[in-house]
Amino acid sequence: MTKSYAKINEKIKRGDAVVVTAEEMIKIVDTKGIKIAAEEIDVVTTGTFGPMCSSGAFLNFGHSDPPIKFEDLWLNDVYAYHGNAAVDCYIGCTRMSDIRSFEYGGGHLIEDLVSGKSIRLRGTSYTTDCYPLTEVDTEFNINDLNQAILCNPRNAYQRFVCAVNSSDRTLYTYMGKLLPNFGNAHYAGAGCLNPLSNDPDYETIGIGTRIFLGGGIGYVIGEGTQHNPKNRFGTIFVKGDLKNMTPQYLKGVSYEKYGTSLFVGIGIPIPILNENLVRKTAIRDEELITEVIDYGVPRRNRPILKQVSYKELKSGFITLDDKEIKCSSLSSLYYAREIAETLKKWIQDGIFFLNQPAETLPIETGFNPMKQTLELRFVKDLKKKAEICYEDCDIKVVAQKIIEKNTNHVVITDKDDKLRGIVTSFDITKAIAEDKYELGLIITKRVITTYDNEPISNAARKMKENDISALPVIDDNRKVIGIITSEELM
Amino acid sequence: MTIIHCTLPFRLVRNINNYSKIVNDILKHDVSFNILKFSTGPEGVNLLLEVPEEKIKSITDSLKKNNINVNKKGRIIVDLDKCIECGACISLCPTDALHLNTEEQLEFSYEKCIGCLLCLDSCPRYAIEEM
Numbered sequence: 001m002t003k004s005y006a007k008i009n010e011k012i013k014r015g016d017a018v019v020v021t022a023e024e025m026i027k028i029v030d031t032k033g034i035k036i037a038a039e040e041i042d043v044v045t046t047g048t049f050g051p052m053c054s055s056g057a058f059l060n061f062g063h064s065d066p067p068i069k070f071e072d073l074w075l076n077d078v079y080a081y082h083g084n085a086a087v088d089c090y091i092g093c094t095r096m097s098d099i100r101s102f103e104y105g106g107g108h109l110i111e112d113l114v115s116g117k118s119i120r121l122r123g124t125s126y127t128t129d130c131y132p133l134t135e136v137d138t139e140f141n142i143n144d145l146n147q148a149i150l151c152n153p154r155n156a157y158q159r160f161v162c163a164v165n166s167s168d169r170t171l172y173t174y175m176g177k178l179l180p181n182f183g184n185a186h187y188a189g190a191g192c193l194n195p196l197s198n199d200p201d202y203e204t205i206g207i208g209t210r211i212f213l214g215g216g217i218g219y220v221i222g223e224g225t226q227h228n229p230k231n232r233f234g235t236i237f238v239k240g241d242l243k244n245m246t247p248q249y250l251k252g253v254s255y256e257k258y259g260t261s262l263f264v265g266i267g268i269p270i271p272i273l274n275e276n277l278v279r280k281t282a283i284r285d286e287e288l289i290t291e292v293i294d295y296g297v298p299r300r301n302r303p304i305l306k307q308v309s310y311k312e313l314k315s316g317f318i319t320l321d322d323k324e325i326k327c328s329s330l331s332s333l334y335y336a337r338e339i340a341e342t343l344k345k346w347i348q349d350g351i352f353f354l355n356q357p358a359e360t361l362p363i364e365t366g367f368n369p370m371k372q373t374l375e376l377r378f379v380k381d382l383k384k385k386a387e388i389c390y391e392d393c394d395i396k397v398v399a400q401k402i403i404e405k406n407t408n409h410v411v412i413t414d415k416d417d418k419l420r421g422i423v424t425s426f427d428i429t430k431a432i433a434e435d436k437y438e439l440g441l442i443i444t445k446r447v448i449t450t451y452d453n454e455p456i457s458n459a460a461r462k463m464k465e466n467d468i469s470a471l472p473v474i475d476d477n478r479k480v481i482g483i484i485t486s487e488e489l490m
Numbered sequence: 491m492t493i494i495h496c497t498l499p500f501r502l503v504r505n506i507n508n509y510s511k512i513v514n515d516i517l518k519h520d521v522s523f524n525i526l527k528f529s530t531g532p533e534g535v536n537l538l539l540e541v542p543e544e545k546i547k548s549i550t551d552s553l554k555k556n557n558i559n560v561n562k563k564g565r566i567i568v569d570l571d572k573c574i575e576c577g578a579c580i581s582l583c584p585t586d587a588l589h590l591n592t593e594e595q596l597e598f599s600y601e602k603c604i605g606c607l608l609c610l611d612s613c614p615r616y617a618i619e620e621m
Contacts, residue, residue, distance in 0.1 A: 050576070051614070103616075176578045177612040184581035251574050253614035261614075263574060316580075328577030334594040335575060 001038050002274050005356040008042045012350055017042040019269075019347045021340040022193050022281055029282035037278045043347055043354065044281040046195040047212070047267040047339030050188050050331025051253055053174065054154035054225060055262045056092040057110055057242055060146040061121065063087060069131035073123035074098065078109050086131055090151075093252070093262035105260025108252030110150070113142050114214070115247040148242035150214055150250075154224035156266045158196035158234040159290045162187040162308055162318065164325065167296035172257035176330050178295055185292065185318050185327035190336035191285040191310030195268035196234045198281045204270055205236070206357030212267030212343045213238055215246030220268075220357070228367035236361070238266065249339065265335060267343040271354050285311035292318060298458050300369060379459050380452035382489070383473045383482035386411045391420045395439045399428050409470040409483060412443055417479045419472055421445045449474045450484060460489050491540045493526065494550065495600060497559040499534040512537050515553055521545050534559075565605030565620060568598040572617035579609040579618060 011017040018041050020028060025044045029037050059080075069086040072079070077097045080089040093107035113119060123136045142148050163175035164185045171178040176186045191197070199205050209220040218240025227235045249265030270281050288310040294303045308318050318327045346352035387405045389398050391412050398410050402425050412421040421443035431442045450459045450471040459471055463486055473482040496512050516523060516539070527538035541549055550560045568588070573596050579588045580596075587602035588609060609618050 049574075172611075176614075177582060177608075179582065179608070186578070186581060251615070253574075254616070255578075255614055256611040263576075326581045326583075328580035330576055330578050332575040332577075332594070334590075337594070 001035070003042070003272065005271060005273075005354055008271050009353045011042055012347055012353055015348070015350050017347060019043045019045060019344045021337070021344055022046045022198050022270075022283075023337070023340070025278075025281045026192065026284055029278060034275050034278045034282075037282075038272060038275045041272045041278070043344075044198060044270045044272060044277075045267055045340045045343040045347070046190075046198050046270065047193050047265070047336040047341075047343065048156055048190045048195060048331060049249065049263060049265045049335035049339060050190075050329075051174070051255075051261040052152060052155045052264045053094050053261045055110075055150070055152040055264055056090055056106060057113070058088065058090050058147065058149045058151050061087045061089075061140065061144075062146050064133055064136055066133045067131045068123060068125045068133035068136055069128060070123040070136075071125050073121065073136075075109050075119055075121055076104070076112070077120075077122075078104070078106050080106075094259055096260050102254055102256070102259060105252065105254070107260045107262030108254075110242070110262055111247050111250050111252040113148065114242055114245050114250050116141055116143070142243055145243075149239055150218065150242045150245065151239045152224075152264065153237050154226055154235045155238050155264055156195050156224075156236050156268075157189065158194065158200065158229075158232050159288060159310075160188040161291050161293045162313060162327065163293055163295045164305065164320065165296045166294045171295055172255065173295055174255060174258050174261070175295060176255060180296075182320060182323065182325055185325045186330050187290070187310075187313045187327065188330045189290075189310070190331060190333055191288055191314060192283055193333070193336045193340055194288075195266060196236070197283060197288055199268075199270050199277070200232065200234070200280060200283075201363060202229070202234065202361035203277060203280075204273065204357070204360070205268060206360035208355050208358045209268065210353070210355040211238065211240075211269070212265065212339055212346075213240040213245065214242070214265055215249035216240055216242075216244035217352070218266075219355075220361075223361045223365070226367050227362065227365055229361070229363045230366055233367070234361060249335070263332075265339050267339040269343060269347060269352070269354055285309060285314060292320065299455070377456045378452065379450050379454045379456060379471075379473055379482075379484055382456060383452070383484045384488065386472060386480050386483035388413050388417070388480060389423075389439075390415060391439070391443070393439060395428070395431065395437055395442070398423055398439060402428065409485060411472045411480050411483060412439070413480050419447060419449065419474055419478050419480050422447050422470070422472060424470075447472060451475070452481070456489065459484055463489075491524070492543045492546050493565055493605065494539050494541055494546065495561040496537045496539065496553060497531075497534045498537075499557065499559065502557055503535060508535075511556065512539075512553065512558055515556060515558070516541065516549055518552070519545055519549055521549075561600045565607060566598075566603060566609065567619045568596070569617045569619070570596065570598075572615045573613075574615055576614065578614055579612045582608040582612050584608070 070082045077099045080091045082089045091106045096105040165171045165178035220236045222237040224235030224237045251263040286309045292305045317324045408425045410423045427442045470485040524540040529536045585602045587599045591597045
């Protein structure tokens with residue numbers, strides 16, 4: 001049995017197309033079987049609503065009088081990219097406001113724009129003979145724009161990883177707030193409702209596929225950046241007219257100490273052209289597998305700790321080494337369902353038709369790492385010998401060592417060279433000022449450390465974040481094997 | 491000190507004197523306490539109070555006798571209008587005070603909240619505020 005796009009669209013036009021959501025499809029295939037489902041069902045709708053950082057919009061303001069060619073411009077104090085013709089710009093959702101940085105960014109700007117709110121536009125120019133105006137400061141809303149086009153180079157990941165944190169401190173990431181020592185887990189994606197998971201070989205998705213985008217109608221315009229079909233991390237490049245979208249499905253968000261983003265609502269209709277597509281759209285959460293990744297390791301290749309299914313993720317807990325870890329989603333299943341239902345209704349009501357893609361998404365491309373010409377340097381390349389005193393020694397010995405070795409930091413260890421603390425020349429000075437003469441009273445015991453194979457840039461960030469000037473280098477047994485100070489980093 | 495949240499339901503608010511009922515009840519216990527917030531909401535007159543831990547049982551009991559609803563320990567307000575039904579706060583909540591209902595929408599059970607505030611900086615929509 002095969003159907004065509006034309007046949008399905010005819011049925012939609014007549015108002016008798018049979019449309020179900022991807023969740024409903026599972027039950028239908030269960031009760032009726034694949035053959036009957038293939039005959040009866042015309043379209044399966046999908047949906048997802050989550051943070052999609054590779055989102056933004058092209059805007060065109062029209063010409064001012066006298067005309068201006070923007071060099072720099074800001075929308076509600078969010079810097080917009082201008083590298084095109086005079087009054088075009090691209091506002092990206094992760095760009096943060098110059099004034100309210102983490103609180104407000106391009107994502108919020110797009111939500112405000114779609115809400116019809118007034119937006120302040122400030123722009124400057126170096127001026128040319130054809131564009132003589134030096135600056136603009138005005139207000140506009142979406143209706144004043146010639147074009148407002150949502151254009152997102154990477155949306156709707158086929159699946160996403162589940163993030164945990166093995167380190168001893170809370171991490172603030174694009175995967176939300178991750179508590180130390182595997183305190184919680186976050187995942188993203190709607191599992192069996194996820195658009196690309198329902199057509200994993202992209203039989204029906206490609207350039208020109210008409211989709212639900214931000215509450216309006218949009219199109220897939222190709223594969224997304226980092227499209228990685230071999231590993232089931234497919235992505236799509238989408239565009240749509242912002243003027244037809246709604247703020248309900250475009251929400252600006254702020255992740256603490258990470259930055260801003262945009263929740264984007266996307267739903268893709270999958271035409272049931274053949275029995276294979278019945279099987280694919282009936283996929284269950286337990287068949288959709290992803291990886292638990294340790295974000296406690298600040299490197300590109302973060303360790304994969306285990307495989308989990310979306311069923312396990314949606315249960316609210318994952319188990320890692322017999323430990324139950326509370327797990328929740330960064331995206332919204334409630335709105336994903338609402339999107340699949342809305343798209344279903346549009347098709348049933350005969351106001352949304354299916355487009356056959358001009359070209360389907362590639363199924364063979366991969367995703368390569370960045371080529372870095374500068375050699376990555378590690379702590380072991382720059383560390384020096386640590387000046388060490390035992391924890392039971394006299395404060396005077398420490399002071400002498402600081403003078404003798406012309407250093408600012410003395411690392412305190414036990415007799416097995418295991419780290420116990422650190423003392424700086426400032427600590428000694430302070431001790432004298434406060435009449436404290438016992439080493440135990442002035443040691444900093446909670447020491448931020450590093451290790452041989454830590455990239456230098458990570459070590460530098462630790463120093464900057466904690467406002468300190470040295471990190472003892474320790475091995476797996478907490479034995480001190482060196483020190484790295486801000487002097488080495490300069 | 492412990493924070494309790496009291497609600498005097500509107501059906502009991504007959505005249506102006508009823509408004510001071512919550513405060514008068516606590517004054518009977520001869521304790522010093524702080525009024526952190528006074529507001530009216532759809533369910534009635536709300537008071538957020540800080541009371542001594544050791545008196546919490548007797549205060550709660552006498553308030554309940556007068557049909558005043560009492561919840562203890564919660565320290566956050568969740569603005570469900572701002573919430574976008576993601577789960578960024580849920581994995582952080584040690585007591586399931588923040589959880590999704592069967593419709594996958596966020597619910598906050600005040601009585602389960604222990605005021606750890608781990609969720610406070612997790613909401614991407616700033617829908618969680620400390621009281």
